[in-house]
Amino acid sequence: MKLAYYPGCSLEVNSAAYDVSTRAVADVLGITLQELDDWNCCGATEYFSQDELTACAVIARNLALVEKDLDQLVAPCAACYLNLAKTDKLMVDHEELGKQVNQCLAAGGLQYTPGRVRVRNLLDVIYTDVGEEEIKKKIKKPLTGLRVAPYYGCQVVRPICETDNPEYPMQMDHLFQWLGAEVVDYPVKAHCCGGHMTQISEPQAFEMIRRLLQSAVHYEADMILCMCPMCQLNLDAYQGRVNSHFKTEFKMPIIFFTQLMGIALGIEPDKLDFGKELVDARPVLAAKLGAAETVSV
Amino acid sequence: MSKAKPKLALYWAASCGGCEIAVLAVNEKILDVAAAFDIVFWPVAVDAKVRDVEKMPDGSIDVCLFNGGIRTSEQEYMAQLLRRKSKALVAFGSCAHEGCIPGLANLNNREEIFNTVYKEGSATQPENPKNLRPLPETEVAEGTLHLPVFYDTLKTLNQTVAVDYYLPGCPPEAENILAAVTAIIEGKLPPPGSVIGKNTTVCDECPRKRNEKKIKKFHRTWEIIPDEETCLLEQGLLCCGIATRAGCGALCPAVNSPCIGCHGPNDGVLDFGARMMSALSSVIDSEDPEEINRIIQEGIPDPVGSFYRFSLAASQLRRKHRPANEKSATTK
Amino acid sequence: MAERVGIYVCHCGSNIAGMVDVEEVAKWAGVAIPDVVVARDYKFMCSSLGQQMIEEDIKKEKLTRVVVAACSPHLHEKTFRRACQNAGLNPFLCQMTNLREHCSWVSTDRLAATAKAKALVYAAAERVKRQQPLEPMPVKVNPTTLVVGGGIAGIQATLELADAGYKVYLVERSPSIGGHMAQFDKTFPTLDCSACILTPKMSEVGQHENVTLLTYSELEEVSGSVGNFQVKIRKKARHVDYDKCTGCGICIEKCPRKVIDHEFEAGLGYRKAIYTPFPQAVPRIPVIDTESCIWFTRGKCQACSKLCPTQAIDYDQQDETIEIEVGNIIVSTGWNLFDCTKLPQYGYGRLANVYTNMEFERLCNAAGPTNGKILMRDGKTEPDSVAIIHCVGSRDSRHNEGCSAVCCMAALKFGHLVLEKTKAKVYSFYIDMRPNQKAYEEFYQRLLEEGMIFVRGKVAEVTDAARQPSEEGKLIVQAEDTLLGKQQRYPVDMVILMGAMEPQADAKELGLKCGISCSMAGWYTERHPKLDPVATMTDGLFVAGVCQGPKDIPASVAQGAAAAARVMGMITKGTVMIEPIVASIDEEECSGCRICNNLCPFNAIEYDEEKGVSRVVTALCKGCGTCVAACPAGAITGAHFNNQQIMAEIRGALWDAAPEAKEEPAAV
Amino acid sequence: MSDTVFEPKILGFLCNWCSYRAADLAGIARIKYPANIRIIRVMCSGRVDPTFVLSAFAQGADGVMVAGCHPGECHYVDQNYKAMRRYAMLKQMLAQMGLEDNRLRLVWASAAEGQQLAEAIEKLVADVRELGPLNWPKSWEENGHRLEAIQNIAREHAEAMEVPQ
Amino acid sequence: MTKVAENRRGSSFLAEVIENTPGGERIVHCLQCGSCGGSCPNGADMQHTPRAVIAMINANKRQEVLSTNTPWCCVSCYFCTSRCPQEIPITDIMYCLKRLSIREGLAQNTDATALAKTFTDLLDKYGRSFELGIATRYLLFKKPFSLLRMGPMGMGMMTRGRMAMFPTRIKNIEQLQAIIQKARQLGERTS
Numbered sequence A: 001m002k003l004a005y006y007p008g009c010s011l012e013v014n015s016a017a018y019d020v021s022t023r024a025v026a027d028v029l030g031i032t033l034q035e036l037d038d039w040n041c042c043g044a045t046e047y048f049s050q051d052e053l054t055a056c057a058v059i060a061r062n063l064a065l066v067e068k069d070l071d072q073l074v075a076p077c078a079a080c081y082l083n084l085a086k087t088d089k090l091m092v093d094h095e096e097l098g099k100q101v102n103q104c105l106a107a108g109g110l111q112y113t114p115g116r117v118r119v120r121n122l123l124d125v126i127y128t129d130v131g132e133e134e135i136k137k138k139i140k141k142p143l144t145g146l147r148v149a150p151y152y153g154c155q156v157v158r159p160i161c162e163t164d165n166p167e168y169p170m171q172m173d174h175l176f177q178w179l180g181a182e183v184v185d186y187p188v189k190a191h192c193c194g195g196h197m198t199q200i201s202e203p204q205a206f207e208m209i210r211r212l213l214q215s216a217v218h219y220e221a222d223m224i225l226c227m228c229p230m231c232q233l234n235l236d237a238y239q240g241r242v243n244s245h246f247k248t249e250f251k252m253p254i255i256f257f258t259q260l261m262g263i264a265l266g267i268e269p270d271k272l273d274f275g276k277e278l279v280d281a282r283p284v285l286a287a288k289l290g291a292a293e294t295v296s297v
Numbered sequence B: 001m002s003k004a005k006p007k008l009a010l011y012w013a014a015s016c017g018g019c020e021i022a023v024l025a026v027n028e029k030i031l032d033v034a035a036a037f038d039i040v041f042w043p044v045a046v047d048a049k050v051r052d053v054e055k056m057p058d059g060s061i062d063v064c065l066f067n068g069g070i071r072t073s074e075q076e077y078m079a080q081l082l083r084r085k086s087k088a089l090v091a092f093g094s095c096a097h098e099g100c101i102p103g104l105a106n107l108n109n110r111e112e113i114f115n116t117v118y119k120e121g122s123a124t125q126p127e128n129p130k131n132l133r134p135l136p137e138t139e140v141a142e143g144t145l146h147l148p149v150f151y152d153t154l155k156t157l158n159q160t161v162a163v164d165y166y167l168p169g170c171p172p173e174a175e176n177i178l179a180a181v182t183a184i185i186e187g188k189l190p191p192p193g194s195v196i197g198k199n200t201t202v203c204d205e206c207p208r209k210r211n212e213k214k215i216k217k218f219h220r221t222w223e224i225i226p227d228e229e230t231c232l233l234e235q236g237l238l239c240c241g242i243a244t245r246a247g248c249g250a251l252c253p254a255v256n257s258p259c260i261g262c263h264g265p266n267d268g269v270l271d272f273g274a275r276m277m278s279a280l281s282s283v284i285d286s287e288d289p290e291e292i293n294r295i296i297q298e299g300i301p302d303p304v305g306s307f308y309r310f311s312l313a314a315s316q317l318r319r320k321h322r323p324a325n326e327k328s329a330t331t332k
Numbered sequence C: 001m002a003e004r005v006g007i008y009v010c011h012c013g014s015n016i017a018g019m020v021d022v023e024e025v026a027k028w029a030g031v032a033i034p035d036v037v038v039a040r041d042y043k044f045m046c047s048s049l050g051q052q053m054i055e056e057d058i059k060k061e062k063l064t065r066v067v068v069a070a071c072s073p074h075l076h077e078k079t080f081r082r083a084c085q086n087a088g089l090n091p092f093l094c095q096m097t098n099l100r101e102h103c104s105w106v107s108t109d110r111l112a113a114t115a116k117a118k119a120l121v122y123a124a125a126e127r128v129k130r131q132q133p134l135e136p137m138p139v140k141v142n143p144t145t146l147v148v149g150g151g152i153a154g155i156q157a158t159l160e161l162a163d164a165g166y167k168v169y170l171v172e173r174s175p176s177i178g179g180h181m182a183q184f185d186k187t188f189p190t191l192d193c194s195a196c197i198l199t200p201k202m203s204e205v206g207q208h209e210n211v212t213l214l215t216y217s218e219l220e221e222v223s224g225s226v227g228n229f230q231v232k233i234r235k236k237a238r239h240v241d242y243d244k245c246t247g248c249g250i251c252i253e254k255c256p257r258k259v260i261d262h263e264f265e266a267g268l269g270y271r272k273a274i275y276t277p278f279p280q281a282v283p284r285i286p287v288i289d290t291e292s293c294i295w296f297t298r299g300k301c302q303a304c305s306k307l308c309p310t311q312a313i314d315y316d317q318q319d320e321t322i323e324i325e326v327g328n329i330i331v332s333t334g335w336n337l338f339d340c341t342k343l344p345q346y347g348y349g350r351l352a353n354v355y356t357n358m359e360f361e362r363l364c365n366a367a368g369p370t371n372g373k374i375l376m377r378d379g380k381t382e383p384d385s386v387a388i389i390h391c392v393g394s395r396d397s398r399h400n401e402g403c404s405a406v407c408c409m410a411a412l413k414f415g416h417l418v419l420e421k422t423k424a425k426v427y428s429f430y431i432d433m434r435p436n437q438k439a440y441e442e443f444y445q446r447l448l449e450e451g452m453i454f455v456r457g458k459v460a461e462v463t464d465a466a467r468q469p470s471e472e473g474k475l476i477v478q479a480e481d482t483l484l485g486k487q488q489r490y491p492v493d494m495v496i497l498m499g500a501m502e503p504q505a506d507a508k509e510l511g512l513k514c515g516i517s518c519s520m521a522g523w524y525t526e527r528h529p530k531l532d533p534v535a536t537m538t539d540g541l542f543v544a545g546v547c548q549g550p551k552d553i554p555a556s557v558a559q560g561a562a563a564a565a566r567v568m569g570m571i572t573k574g575t576v577m578i579e580p581i582v583a584s585i586d587e588e589e590c591s592g593c594r595i596c597n598n599l600c601p602f603n604a605i606e607y608d609e610e611k612g613v614s615r616v617v618t619a620l621c622k623g624c625g626t627c628v629a630a631c632p633a634g635a636i637t638g639a640h641f642n643n644q645q646i647m648a649e650i651r652g653a654l655w656d657a658a659p660e661a662k663e664e665p666a667a668v
Numbered sequence D: 001m002s003d004t005v006f007e008p009k010i011l012g013f014l015c016n017w018c019s020y021r022a023a024d025l026a027g028i029a030r031i032k033y034p035a036n037i038r039i040i041r042v043m044c045s046g047r048v049d050p051t052f053v054l055s056a057f058a059q060g061a062d063g064v065m066v067a068g069c070h071p072g073e074c075h076y077v078d079q080n081y082k083a084m085r086r087y088a089m090l091k092q093m094l095a096q097m098g099l100e101d102n103r104l105r106l107v108w109a110s111a112a113e114g115q116q117l118a119e120a121i122e123k124l125v126a127d128v129r130e131l132g133p134l135n136w137p138k139s140w141e142e143n144g145h146r147l148e149a150i151q152n153i154a155r156e157h158a159e160a161m162e163v164p165q
Numbered sequence E: 001m002t003k004v005a006e007n008r009r010g011s012s013f014l015a016e017v018i019e020n021t022p023g024g025e026r027i028v029h030c031l032q033c034g035s036c037g038g039s040c041p042n043g044a045d046m047q048h049t050p051r052a053v054i055a056m057i058n059a060n061k062r063q064e065v066l067s068t069n070t071p072w073c074c075v076s077c078y079f080c081t082s083r084c085p086q087e088i089p090i091t092d093i094m095y096c097l098k099r100l101s102i103r104e105g106l107a108q109n110t111d112a113t114a115l116a117k118t119f120t121d122l123l124d125k126y127g128r129s130f131e132l133g134i135a136t137r138y139l140l141f142k143k144p145f146s147l148l149r150m151g152p153m154g155m156g157m158m159t160r161g162r163m164a165m166f167p168t169r170i171k172n173i174e175q176l177q178a179i180i181q182k183a184r185q186l187g188e189r190t191s
């Protein structure tokens, strides 16, 4: 299986752990990820707030860069995934916009046929394309005893959702059940992490983060698994500030689902970039998975 | 019937010549024909000149078997001439009846046909570097030479002159020719304007087992080896037997090949292809517009060729549309 | 012989004459159209004077064909056909063309409208010349009726007919009649006890000498047409001998196998493997659920058989198909509840104390699993607060676009019952309150007085994720109070989802079997939404109750009675005249290709294997003409819609476009 | 009609139950649309034999509309699906015959959709107007010297035949 | 769509929003049910809930709508969109309102507009986003105090190598800039 790969800006630096672990897991699962040559930023939510056509054009450049022999593009970051998928859908559904975007691309010597590339989210690729049977075959270290709270966030499951339920997604739940973990069925798994609210209105953002952490704690999760750099950043990097704001004592490790999956698949923890998270996940892993050799602190 | 033998004429316009062979294929019976008739004009077999025909009194030929469609001015002239001179003018064979394969050229115009033949055609090209075209008039030292004008559109015989009877088939089967000719001898002809043949379709003569029809996929003939027993159409082959006038004895289905429709439609059916399309699309097994389009596009890439193979010139539309701005090519 | 055509162009006051130069059209028609012997214009053609004029002309001018160029044939075709008939001309030799709705009223340019009117008249004239005299066909009506679906609508229809002295077959899919109403506790707005008013009717059906009750049975096939339908019905094996069983119930009592009752008790209660859905079931004959029965699944037990005093248990019983003949059919198959798990934000199926409306009906039913006590899933605790969520799966373009019409009232009913039976606070979350029948608004007012709390806002989600300590252990209903414009959270103990009424899952399939079409939403289509709400496009087929569209019990009953009245009308008349507009096949021309065989939705075309030809069963054909257009041999013709007629109409309509078109003659 | 604006002739085949009634409704509601369409009532869109459509073109119509009940709402249960399939096939064939796509249109209009039907008619008329006249029958005529040519040929034949060997 | 604009005569704001939102035609179907307002994670902090905003659009309250904080509170969680029983693309309407309010200079939440501007400026320049750049430019000028508070967290990120000191620039930045320039130009022409 070979797919075009769009890491996105976050994975380049602030969430390198996601990138590193994604590549490592993909390797074991036999997925070839071919990184787009010279991709550019997807504009997050900011470009759409200012200029729809430019936003689409900037994003479509990436779609146009997908090599001719590939027809699927995977983007681990939720925002990147949605932007890419949404732009393609807009171009398909609204012919006029599609034409204009292509006029823009033409200025850079590029062209994109709407609908040519199927934009995929990483979880679905692993869940559907690799599938239960293959994954179970590759388990080296079952996650027995670890209670995980899968956290889906918003933009992978909404509004373009063909693969999972937008209200109550289940793919990650199932995936980690296959891997032997105890999966916490908590009600806020597809609620919002606050997004860029952290930059705009902290009290609002902190409240949203608090709700998520609290629910995970309520259900006695050992850690939260993310599939979006923004979610990870908000829940992890802001956890301290949330604690001081609400006088709470959350100490919830937040990691990328691929990192934990890597452990189950027997990948060296060092190759999964553990330790980059602000709330260190390693002590919990060591304690729960019971082996120092599994995770070195 | 009077003592004198009835006068018979045969003529060949835009057709392949198969019909002439078919007349001969009547075998030894042809001698009976020859004995029964006085063949006054038959360019391929009998030495009589047009001039001789022109001199005959109008209506003096009893039966004229005319095969071929009308593509040139000469053919049109001959059709009119023979019409005048004949009591009964018979459109003999599919070409005269419906235009047949020459009529499929109505998907192109004269210019395109000439291009193919004189410019791109491998037969003429090395010898025709100057891309010469036949012209109706050519000046030579001796004076002006005339060639028949090549028309843009092929017409059937009855689009040119009034026709009394039609003998369908590509070519008509020997038994049918004989039967028709015998009927003429015996004066037992059907009412003028009729097609000589049965008024039902090939399925009636086809021994294959049929069921209610539901078609999910059409196949081209080379794609499948059809079952010998069941209806070919049900197996997805475009069998025109459903719409084609019976009379051939289902020759094609008998050899595991779908009927291609050479006998034309039944009485009362104005447009063979339209009926084929109507019947087939009715039994496509889908209610989803996209799937329907796919079934049609994949299975019937050439609807005109499939449904109007023999009858394009006789169909209601007759020819491909020339957009308003496109001037018809003149050969002058 | 050439036909003698009369053309009558109507002014309709100024309705037509205001936009079309009708005098000119008439004059022109008299000259330009071949075979026209009279052409007149007149102020109001449908007036008695106008009709008289036509009648006189037919007699005096020996007209053989008449064209009336006036309004829509849907309005006055009958009028002018009658006029022709009065004058001794076969009514099918009269053709109307529509100059009013299709020409004058929609046009803005007088010249263009006049030209169009001429073409329409020409077309009608060309057509009418080729029309043939036809006679309506009389068909005897079998006085027995079939009712499909034994809910309240079907019960009402059955009793109306049976009481009037006619035989009725009532086919019900489940083991007992009663439908949804049998599951209810109280009925709005009067709050009478559902069982008290329904059970007498049910037993009347069970005992009526004119009713043959076929429960646990399904419609297999319908053939024939109005007056004479042949119907195949499959009686599913009950494994209890209908004739021997006395309904004593010992078998049920002794059966050791208890299963969750997903049908009648909506999953809240239990039944046995041998059961009647509820104690007052009609008939009282139980059925064995072979999927749960220990004998059927494991080959042990046989308690019922051993203990039955009349040896009525028959494990070997097989499904049986019977054939009956009826003259009319009433379909009253009711509705189905929306699957509330399709809206996961409401937590149904995940959060224990979220209930559907039908579950709640059972929960507060005195004969229900909690004996009418409103208790939470634990079976012990009374709720302190209850939220009722409206429009769950209704008024939702992703699920059912329409309003379910009764759930606002049912929600009020629930509110009343909760307030009456418990100390709980009750919230209603509504988009719009729609209590729009007699005494319904009053019921709403009553609930306002009773203290039910109304929040205008569709609930966004129901969650157990507490944000405040006060929310711990509760179901939190999050909604915008749209009247305040504020997002609010309401911690409650119990949530009731007012799930939508949906068409039966097999509604379309059943419709196809009988020849009834469905609307986009899946409800059966009536013949006319205003003026013929219980008839369908298929003669002899009627609909009643919710299968035609969401409605309450009174309306369902009214429709059941109305359908029965329509059937009685047919029976009393004894014969029906059917329009002779039908297809026929010339057997000589038919080659038996079988293209047409499955094109007819009314199964009017049958194939004669022996002769190898197809044939139209005249009584079944509705005259759509699809087969006519499809027959590749041209062997099928349609009376009153044959090829010659339509082709002539085309030629006429394009009289001024055809290349050989003549110049318009100068006005006379 | 003036020479400057081309007024296309459009033939409409409307089913008795939905589309014809939609056209009635358009009238009753006094919705305006161009007078170019001439309506022929058929019982069902399934009655429309492709022959009718071709015949309309062959007799000088510039555009044709076939209209019926919405899929799933056919008065005759599902015959409009047959119309849908025939239309698909016909379109394919017409394209091959060089006929512009916009000249033939299948429209679904329920009896309540007077407005929609009027809009569809307006659109079809506008589209066909843009395409210009179809002039199909003229396509069969030779532009040029047909009669004259025949006479020349006749003369030549006569001369050729008379010349002795 | 044009029909709405036509029949509404004077009130053009609805038409304007429809015009500028892909799928915006659905707006007219709003039931005012409040599913959106009830769903929004930031609903409590909005001056007007999304439902109210739609009512205001309907009522032609252009000025008020373009100056409310509602769109700026939207974090694109798409709950409203996925729950709306009338399939109204509410989140996309919020984007549309952001664009219109920036264009009209009515945007209230200058922080959000500034953040957006900083972000896209850097994107235009480098082709990638650059957090430190955003942080320094946006926070330094807009919210110096918050930068102070951010300190420990920023440090945490930095020490774990999660914040780059320098921006990366894509190779073919000229190409991207040409595309952006063309888009701006087209945007101007059509709006």
Ligand SMILES: Cc1cc2nc3c(=O)[nH]c(=O)nc-3n(C[C@H](O)[C@H](O)[C@H](O)COP(=O)(O)OP(=O)(O)OC[C@H]3O[C@@H](n4cnc5c(N)ncnc54)[C@H](O)[C@@H]3O)c2cc1C
Pocket: C148, C149, C150, C151, C152, C153, C154, C171, C172, C173, C174, C176, C177, C178, C179, C180, C181, C184, C186, C187, C188, C189, C217, C218, C219, C332, C333, C334, C335, C336, C357, C358, C361, C406, C407, C410, C413, C501, C504, C506, C510, C544, C545, C546, C547, C551, C552, C553, C554, C556
């Ligand atoms: C929660 C709720 C509460 C309500 N409360 C009230 C109320 O208080 N007052 C009021 O006036 N209305 C009330 N209604 C409305 C009421 O339920 C309907 O008006 C009524 O059920 C309609 O009856 P029916 O006979 O049309 O259909 P149903 O009651 O649905 O009966 C249909 C019958 O047909 C049978 N059937 C279905 N398909 C087939 C088949 N293919 N073959 C054979 N049999 C078949 C079914 O088994 C069933 O017995 C309420 C509705 C709801 C949702």
Ligand SMILES: Cc1cc2nc3c(=O)[nH]c(=O)nc-3n(C[C@H](O)[C@H](O)[C@H](O)COP(=O)(O)OP(=O)(O)OC[C@H]3O[C@@H](n4cnc5c(N)ncnc54)[C@H](O)[C@@H]3O)c2cc1C
Pocket: C530
């Ligand atoms: C503004 C408005 C618009 C409406 N539009 C629609 C619509 O678009 N569609 C729809 O479905 N419904 C519509 N309705 C509802 C519709 O009007 C009624 O459903 C319908 O009129 C009921 O008919 P009826 O025969 O019961 O009563 P009526 O129409 O009131 O007829 C009663 C008749 O009885 C006569 N009468 C009264 N007393 C006596 C007496 N003592 N002796 C002899 N004769 C008597 C009266 O003169 C009258 O002719 C509308 C209602 C209103 C108010």
Ligand code: SF4
Pocket: B202, B203, B204, B206, B207, B208, B210, B230, B231, B232, B233, B234, B239, B240, B241, B242, B250, B253, B258, B259, C593
């Ligand atoms: S094979 Fe052809 S000719 Fe024979 S029955 Fe089938 S369709 Fe008719």
Ligand code: SF4
Pocket: B169, B170, B202, B241, B244, B245, B248, B249, B250, B251, B252, B253, B258, B259, B260, B261, B262, B263, B264
């Ligand atoms: S089967 Fe058809 S194609 Fe073959 S000979 Fe007979 S008519 Fe002609």
Ligand code: SF4
Pocket: C010, C011, C012, C013, C015, C016, C043, C044, C045, C046, C047, C070, C071, C072, C076, C100
């Ligand atoms: S016949 Fe029709 S058009 Fe003429 S007056 Fe009567 S209603 Fe009007």
Ligand code: SF4
Pocket: C390, C391, C392, C394, C395, C402, C403, C404, C405, C406, C407, C408, C409, C431, C432, C433, C434, C498
């Ligand atoms: S009746 Fe009331 S609750 Fe039911 S769908 Fe209609 S508005 Fe909603």
Ligand code: SF4
Pocket: C585, C589, C590, C591, C592, C593, C594, C595, C596, C597, C613, C614, C630, C631, C632, C633, C634, C635, C636
């Ligand atoms: S389609 Fe025509 S020829 Fe074929 S079986 Fe039917 S009636 Fe006979």
Ligand code: SF4
Pocket: C582, C583, C599, C600, C601, C602, C603, C604, C605, C616, C620, C621, C622, C623, C624, C625, C626, C627, C628, C638
């Ligand atoms: S005309 Fe229609 S209803 Fe009648 S037999 Fe043919 S397909 Fe059936």
Ligand code: SF4
Pocket: E029, E030, E031, E032, E033, E034, E035, E036, E037, E050, E051, E054, E080, E083, E084, E085, E086, E087, E088, E090
């Ligand atoms: S959810 Fe949709 S229908 Fe309801 S108020 Fe919001 S926009 Fe309107």
Ligand code: SF4
Pocket: E036, E039, E040, E041, E042, E043, E050, E073, E074, E075, E076, E077, E078, E079, E080, E081, E090, E091, E094
């Ligand atoms: S998308 Fe925006 S407006 Fe909609 S619910 Fe989420 S934050 Fe609120």
